[in-house]
Amino acid sequence: MRRRRVMVVDLTTERPTRALYARLMNANLASIMPQVIAVWCEQAGHDVRYVCYTGFEDLANEVLEPADVVFIGAFTQAAHTAYAISSLHRQRGAITVLGGPHARCYPQDATRYFDYVFGFTDRTMVEDLLRDPAPQRPVGLRLTAPRQPESLPGVQERWKFVEATIAKAPVLKLVPMLGSMGCPYTCSFCIDSTVPYQPLGFDQIRSDLRFLLSKMRHPRVGWHDPNFGVRFDDYLGAIEDAVPPGRIDFFAESSLSLLSEPHLQRLAKNGFKVILPGIESWFALGNKAKTGRDVGAEKVRRVADHINMILRYIPYVQTNFVLGLDTDEGAEPFELTKRFVDMAPGAFPVFSLLSAFGRAAPLNLDLQRDGRVLPFPFHFLDASQAMNVVPKNYAWRGFYDKLVDLERYVYSVPRIARRFIANRTTIPKWMNVVRGISSERLGRVSHHARVRRLLESDRSVHRFFHRESSVLPGFYANRVKRDLGTLWDALPVGGMVHDHNAYLRSEASPVA
Ligand code: SF4
Known part of the structure; x- marks a missing residue:
């Protein structure tokens, strides 16, 4: 087989940045699959250059070096950046391939700008492609493996790519590991809800952990499992062995x-320092919160007790919520969340706005059928900058009023102070302060407050949100242009807009 120059790009962000929180954390958001693809390409005998883009690199120097084949992994919010990079590489003769969440959520759209769009990806697909990387234009080819691979290269095989990435993180250096794929739960908004749960090899976990101990004085591992610990005893047994x-x-x-408390005792004993449980809603998903049929105030009380118990064992807890679910109505969900924050003051709350990412989740088909999905450009689809689903039980202004009120409460100085006092150890105390005042949080609050004002003062925003017009308001268009910077000119014609009902259309006509 001909030896090819392969570039693998992992986009952890969509734009250049100088923000402190991005400096601290973006390198820790690196995905595992781009590193896996880099390993597979090297093992097949190709020259590989791997770049984890964190927003601080010089794109022209690092990402645009000459290559025969370019693999890009991207979340949807980085899609425009990915499209622009792909376009520049194609102009120079490269074949481009998109993988990652955006490729799975919006494959039809991505085939307009990439030669190949990968769904589930295995070694055979990558090797076959490199054997004969024929250009596919004007419409790229969608390829997917029948299922997720049964095994992946571990940390040891990925090490040189891991090492290059964590070198970019100045303080906290997280090594990404994966113990399982998919999830046995079926939260209707989640991309993992339709992927069968599948553990990876426990022997590999043991040998990877031993390898890490030989490489780093005090390693820190971030498990990328969608839901860590489904086979709890097997995982903890592997960790305890190694x-x-x-x-x-x-x-x-x-x-x-x-x-549970016995599980927490074992997690604490084995060095688990950060846990991110999903609470999502006070009126749904009681099975994953283990609150059964309890909803509303009773669920708040039980979950707060549970979170406080977790904090006795695990130093840092982030609680995740989804706002705008169809089960929510009126002020109560927001007020209950405030009450929860008061009852469990040590946890750091993070809010996602209900979003429909293309064909990611079964719920999206219903939302598209009901005409509730808005055509926000990909750039804003990070479950925070824009909510692309029209809420069932809220008018937009009322929703944003409650959202801003909740965020101002939760990230206020008194709440930051209470979080500081409620946490026991130094790093979590200061981590919460940095996060509370960072652009990650306060920047989002001011963005939501701005959107709320525009809903009132800017007719184009009002019309877009209320499905009276699909013309993107200038506020959003200008922001994409500003954020993409030098890549704006490389964004292909038409790259800003996509068919927000493509999932529905493809189900009606499967060849679409
Ligand atoms: S939200 Fe969490 S628990 Fe629910 S399906 Fe997704 S990974 Fe599983």
Whole structure:
């Protein structure tokens, strides 16, 4: 096989930045699959250049070096950046391939700008492509493996790419690891809800952890499992076999139903320092919160007790919520969240706005059928900058009033102070302060407040939100242009707009 120059780009962000929080954290958002693809390409005998773009690199120097084949991994919010990079590489003769969440959510759109768009990806697909990387234009080819791979290169094989990425993180250096794919729960808004749960090899976990101990003085591992600990005893057994207590710190996302007190005792003993449980809603999803049929104030009380118990064992807890779900109505969900923040003051709350990412989740088909999906450009689809689903039980102004009021409450100085006091150890105390005042949080609050004002003062914003016009308001168009910077001119014609009902259309006509 001919030896090819392969570039693998992992976009952890969509734009250049100088923000402190991005400096601290973006390199820790690196995905595993781009590193896996880089390993597979090297093992097939190709020259590989891997770049994790964190917003601080010089794009022209790093990402646009000559290549025969370019793989880009991107979340939807980085789609325009990915399209622009792909366009520049194609002009120079490269074949481009898109993978990652955007490729799975919006494959039809991505085929307009990439030669290949990968869904589930395995080694055979990558090797076949590199054997004969024929251009596919004007419309790219969608390829997907029948299922997720049964195994992936571990940390040891990915090490040189891991090392290059964590070198960009000045303080906290998280090594990404994966113990399982998919999730046994079926939260209708989640991309993992339709991927069958599948553990990866426990022997590989053991050998990767031992390898890490030989490479770093005190490693920190971020588990990328959608829901860590479904086979709790197997995972903790593997960790206990390989890691003396306290030698590695672990970060994981896990549902409350898996975080019983005996489990927490074992997690604490084995160095788990950060847990991110999803609470999502006070009126739905009681199974994953282990609150059964309790809703409203009773669920708040039970979950707050549970979170306070977790904080006795795990130093840092982030609680995740989804706002605007169809089960929510009136002021109560927002007021209950404030009450929860008062009852569990040590946890750091993060809010996602209900969003429909293309064909990511089954719920999206219903939302598109009901005409409730708005054509916001991809750039704003990060579950925070824009809510692209018309809420069922709220008028827009009322929704944004409640959202801004909640965020101002939660990220206010008194609440930041209470969080500081309620946490026991130094790093979580200051981490919460930095996050509370960072552009990540306060920037979002002021953005939401601005949108609220525009809903009143800017007719084009009002019409767009109320589905009276699909013309993108100048406020949003200017922001994309500003954020893309030098890449704006490379964004292909038509790249700003997409068919927001493509999922529905493809179901009606499967060849679409
Ligand atoms: S529990 Fe978490 S990962 Fe699993 S389907 Fe629900 S939201 Fe997704």
